Amino acid sequence: MAGADGVLSVVVSSQITKSGPVISGDTVEVVLVQPDPGYEADPAHAGTGTIIGIVCAGGGNPIAS
Numbered sequence: 001m002a003g004a005d006g007v008l009s010v011v012v013s014s015q016i017t018k019s020g021p022v023i024s025g026d027t028v029e030v031v032l033v034q035p036d037p038g039y040e041a042d043p044a045h046a047g048t049g050t051i052i053g054i055v056c057a058g059g060g061n062p063i064a065s
């Protein structure tokens with residue numbers, strides 16, 4: 001979901017895997033993205049946009065959800 005100003009915080013990963021219901025990967029950085037017109041907060045629709053800033057970079061820490 002976009003913030004009040006329409007900007008999204010997006011996790012950037014260098015690798016993502018899925019084993020059953022578990023999705024795992026690393027976090028390389030978190031960036032701010034301005035979605036292109038027509039963006040829908042729906043995983044069934046592809047979304048594109050422009051990176052307008054970097055929140056944090058260089059972590060590379062593994063995550064799982």
